[in-house]
Amino acid sequence: MKLDAVLWDYDGTLVNSVPKNIDITKTILSIVAPHLTGDNLPKYLHSEELYHQANHAARNWQELYVEYYGLSDAEMIQAGSMWAEHQEKNQTQVNLFNGITKIIDRFSDIHHGICSQNSQRNIRNVLEFHGINKPFKAVVGYDDVSNGNQKPQADGGIQCLESIFGHTNSQLLMYIGDHEADTQFARNLESALGGQAKVISVAAAYSRANPSTWTVQPDHIATNVEDLSPIIEKYL
Structure with a gap:
């Protein structure tokens, strides 16, 4: 064949797209989970290397958001619904x-x-x-x-x-x-x-x-x- x-x-x-995805995730967290920003920002969003560790360890994006970033299930669902919008808005190359x-x-x-x-x-x-x-x-x-x-x-x-x-x-x-x-x-x-x-x-x-x-x-x-x-x- x-x-x-x-x-x-x-x-x-x-x-x-890691730099852009980190920036978008920070923006979304500031809206749906402000308690996970500033000094409480998930460690996996502190660098590209740490982001890769979490992204490749998680089975899917839902697990990434809940198990590695610390969102609740409700926050994760809300974050997912915002992803496309913020992908288009974010200008990170x-x-x-x-x-x-x-x-x-x-x-x-x-x-x-x-x-x-x-x-x-x-x-x-x-x-x-x-x-x-x-x-x-x-x-x-x-x-x-x-x-x-x-x-x-x-x-x-x-x-x-x-x-x-x-x-x-x-x-x-x-x-x-x-x-x-x-x-x-x-x-x-x-x-x-x-x-x-x-x-x-x-x-x-x-x-x-x-x-x-x-x-x-x-x-x-x-x-x-x-x-x-x-x-x-x-x-x-």
């Missing part, structure tokens, strides 16, 4: 990981899509700014999927495929992400597609992820962005 499409996570996979543009250009004849928990509009703006928007035939963000069906549930992937192809009959796909939940998402998408469909999972370890500690193991690990090229090439 030949690869039908490459689907991507966004944060920590295509872009290093994000940068593509070095080499990503070259990868996208090399495989521009393949359909690409993004399944993310970032804001769709924010993602599209960044892709356009960096001149890599054309190969991405679909972008599904946090605001496109109901709260209970976010990754690692397969709903975003199904929407992405329907947007790209108009159907979900793909037989071979690849999903690239930097979190264990992304690998689980690939597995869930494969199960949702059923039949003979296969979803190859690739861990973007170049974002400081440590896939060796994951319970759900990916099919491939990209230690550097350059590693993505031979991995994708293998399935063409």
